[in-house]
Structure formats: structure tokens, C-alpha cells
Amino acid sequence: MTATASTLLVSDHVDGSVYAASVPDGTVTARLTGRHLSEHAGFLALPGGRAACVDDRRGELLILDPFGDELVENAIPVAVPAEHLACDPSGRRLVVTTGLGENAEPWSDLLTVVDLATGEAARVRTRVGEPGVTVLGGGDPLVVLRHREPGALAVHRFADLLAAPPGCPVVTPHAILALPGDGHGDAQDPGSGRVFAATGAGVHSARRRGDALVAGPVIPWESPARGWYLRLDTRRPALWTTLRGGDPDPLRWPDWTNRAWRHDLETGRTSLTELGPGLVFRLALARNDTVFTRVHPDGDELILLGSDNALRRVPLPAMNGAPRHGGTPWEGVERRAVAASPGSDWAAVTRGGHGEVHLVDVRTGHEATRLRLSTPLHHGGHMLLLSRDDGADGDPVGR
Numbered sequence: 449m450t451a452t453a454s455t456l457l458v459s460d461h462v463d464g465s466v467y468a469a470s471v472p473d474g475t476v477t478a479r480l481t482g483r484h485l486s487e488h489a490g491f492l493a494l495p496g497g498r499a500a501c502v503d504d505r506r507g508e509l510l511i512l513d514p515f516g517d518e519l520v521e522n523a524i525p526v527a528v529p530a531e532h533l534a535c536d537p538s539g540r541r542l543v544v545t546t547g548l549g550e551n552a553e554p555w556s557d558l559l560t561v562v563d564l565a566t567g568e569a570a571r572v573r574t575r576v577g578e579p580g581v582t583v584l585g586g587g588d589p590l591v592v593l594r595h596r597e598p599g600a601l602a603v604h605r606f607a608d609l610l611a612a613p614p615g616c617p618v619v620t621p622h623a624i625l626a627l628p629g630d631g632h633g634d635a636q637d638p639g640s641g642r643v644f645a646a647t648g649a650g651v652h653s654a655r656r657r658g659d660a661l662v663a664g665p666v667i668p669w670e671s672p673a674r675g676w677y678l679r680l681d682t683r684r685p686a687l688w689t690t691l692r693g694g695d696p697d698p699l700r701w702p703d704w705t706n707r708a709w710r711h712d713l714e715t716g717r718t719s720l721t722e723l724g725p726g727l728v729f730r731l732a733l734a735r736n737d738t739v740f741t742r743v744h745p746d747g748d749e750l751i752l753l754g755s756d757n758a759l760r761r762v763p764l765p766a767m768n769g770a771p772r773h774g775g776t777p778w779e780g781v782e783r784r785a786v787a788a789s790p791g792s793d794w795a796a797v798t799r800g801g802h803g804e805v806h807l808v809d810v811r812t813g814h815e816a817t818r819l820r821l822s823t824p825l826h827h828g829g830h831m832l833l834l835s836r837d838d839g840a841d842g843d844p845v846g847r
Contacts, residue, residue: 454792455514456819457499457832458805459485463823464505468514471794471833472807474817478519483510486530488547490847491832493840494539499832500846502530502544509533509544509562514834527558527571531578533846537585537638540565541606545593547578554578558616561591561609570610573618574602580634582643582845584656590622592661594634594645599627601645601654601661623660627652635678635687636844637713644687646675651687651711667711670718675709681733682842683790685713688738690728691720698776701727702745708738708753721759723751727777730847732788732795732833734810739795741784745773748784750797752810762813769801783828791838800828 454471466480484505492500497515511522531547546556557576562569580594589606602621633646653664673693693705706728708721726744740751750762771777782800805819
């Protein structure tokens with residue numbers, strides 16, 4: 449495998465392939481087959497230009513090194529289906545929670561903790577319900593599980609979980625902080641030691657006090673809509689999400705409203721930017737821009753929001769099998785994934801079902817390269833764009 453300054457990891461989780469491609473020329477430098485990565489748990493950036501992800505079919509946590517001689521540095525057995533993936537700020541201690549998988553209701557209460565430095569791993573039982581997770585650092589790291597219905601932030605000592613005996617024993621939280629029951633979205637700011645959880649009421653914050661959490665203020669959405677995920681901006685301390693509003697009926701998705709929401713963690717100020725109707729899914733952070741994709745029956749686009757709040761729109765070629773009027777944006781349709789690195793001026797966006805990835809120069813908004821892969825990237829796939837020492841590992845939650 450040839451090392452490059454920037455590498456794009458592309459997962460076709462339906463076909464079972466993972467590609468590493470150099471940026472910006474788009475040359476595929478490595479490929480894994482028979483690897484069905486969890487799209488929901490996503491990629492987790494680790495120190496040294498590495499990344500973690502979970503193979504949902506084999507039940508393995510993969511440590512990838514796209515700048516090394518071999519793409520797979522390590523493979524560690526974990527419980528699946530993987531729902532969320534996070535690490536402590538050092539990148540040493542990882543946690544994988546389990547969720548729905550291909551099931552109608554949550555059924556698994558298994559959680560896996562891994563110490564990459566020692567190779568130790570343990571599985572325990574917590575509570576059914578697709579928990580989110582963050583891992584707070586310090587001399588005695590804490591695992592914080594975000595539960596729903598009833599809502600709570602449940603605190604466990606990482607060392608206690610790792611020392612659990614065989615047999616997947618049930619564990620009891622060391623401490624609990626109440627949370628509304630509709631939580632969805634997690635973030636941690638290692639600089640301040642705060643943890644955040646998105647709910648309908650706003651973003652709930654808490655900070656560590658000993659081996660427990662103390663609630664902080666709730667950050668309002670300042671909109672009738674809400675965010676369904678959170679992302680830490682490692683370039684300048686801030687939280688990002690997209691506020692989705694309108695009739696929640698999935699059949700009404702072309703009329704959903706979308707606003708970019710940014711909350712500055714230093715000043716406490718919140719800014720909102722209109723993105724347009726349709727489906728806006730995850731976002732990505734480039735050096736000076738925040739990158740979104742918008743899917744709509746009238747045409748798809750890549751949206752570039754500059755640090756000066758200037759908004760640029762780049763049209764994208766249509767997808768066969770894209771969501772349409774009268775259907776939902778989730779079932780049996782193609783979507784788009786987006787990726788960027790806070791250390792570069794490149795962004796990547798997939799064309800689901802076509803096996804294509806557009807590499808766009810964020811500075812100009814022009815497509816520089818189009819990767820044509822040997823698998824279709826159904827459902828849009830998933831991606832991570834990494835540059836050496838780009839600071840992406842400052843966000844210790846999988847995306």
C-alpha cells in the first residue's frame with residue numbers, strides 16, 4: 449500500500465468492501481473484501497492517522513492504518529450489531545455499544561470495552577435500547593452511556609468494565625444523571641471535559657466531578673426543529689448539527705426543513721443557516737468550510753458553508769434509485785455520504801448505486817476527480833477522509 453498525504457476510506461457496507469484511495473488523484477491503494485462495516489457506528493479517527501470501525505458480520509473492531517504498510521493493523525472481537533463507537537481522548541480505550549441491526553426492536557444489551565495498549569477486551573450487559581456512548585479521560589476514565597426511554601446518562605468506570613469476569617455479566621452504573629427520554633446524538637469536548645447529549649428540548653451538557661457527572665445548562669435549539677446528532681468541531685471549539693423540521697412523516701421528506709446549527713463553546717453563541725428542503729444527513733468538516741449534502745427530487749447538491757458564513761452550492765448528478773415523492777428517504781433507496789478533513793481543502797461525496805465518489809476542491813467548488821469503484825455503494829456507503837496530523841482525532845466519537 450502506498451502512503452499519501454491524504455487518504456479516503458470508503459466503505460460499501462452492503463457489498464462488503466472497504467477501499468483506501470489517495471487524495472486528490474483518487475488512486476485506490478488498498479481494498480478489503482468480505483468486510484461489512486457498521487454504517488451507524490461509522491469511522492472513529494485515532495491518533496497517528498489511524499481509524500477504528502466495526503465489521504458487523506465478523507464481529508470485529510478493526511484498527512485501520514491507511515498510511516502504513518498494511519491497511520488492517522488489528523482486529524479485535526466485539527459484540528454486534530454495532531450501534532455506537534467512541535474512545536477516550538488518548539485514543540487508547542474504546543467502547544462499542546450494540547443496537548437494532550436488522551431487527552424491528554432493540555434486543556441486545558451487550559457492550560464491549562477494549563484497551564488498545566494492552567490488547568485486553570471485555571463484554572458486559574448494560575441495558576437494551578441502542579445506547580450512545582462517550583468515554584471521558586483522566587486517571588480513571590469513565591464510560592458514559594446515553595440511554596433512552598427512560599432517558600439517562602449512566603456512568604461506569606472503564607477499569608471496572610474491563611475487569612469484568614467472563615460470561616457477559618450484568619453491570620450496574622456507578623452514577624446516573626437524568627435525561628429526557630428522546631436523546632439521540634452525543635459529543636464530548638476533551639478540552640473542557642464536557643459531555644453533550646441532544647434531545648428535543650436542546651443539547652444537555654454535563655461535566656465530570658469525581659466518578660460522577662454534574663448537569664450543566666441546556667443549550668436551546670433556538671428553533672422549532674431539533675438536531676438528531678452532534679459533532680464536535682476540532683478546528684475551533686463548537687458543536688454542529690442539522691436541525692430537521694416540518695411534518696415528521698417520512699413520506700413528507702421533500703418538504704422537511706433543514707438548518708445548519710452551530711454553537712460556539714467559548715462564546716456560547718448559536719448561529720443558524722438555512723440549507724433548503726429535503727434530506728440533509730450527516731455533515732463533514734474541511735479546513736475552512738463545513739460540508740453538507742442535500743437530496744431532493746428537484747436536484748441534489750453539495751453545500752459548502754464557509755467560516756465567514758458564505759454559502760455555496762455545487763450541483764450533483766442524479767442517482768438512479770434516489771428517494772422520490774410518495775416514498776421514504778430510508779427504505780430501498782440510494783443516498784449520499786460525505787467526508788472531509790479539518791486538515792485539507794478536499795471534500796468527498798458518494799453517488800449511491802453508481803459506485804462513484806466525487807472529490808471536490810472546497811476552495812473552488814469544482815470536482816477534481818471522480819472515483820469509479822468496482823462495487824455500487826448502495827445506500828451511499830460511508831467514508832472518512834484523513835490527513836496526517838489533521839486533528840480529527842480530537843473528536844473521540846465515531847461518525
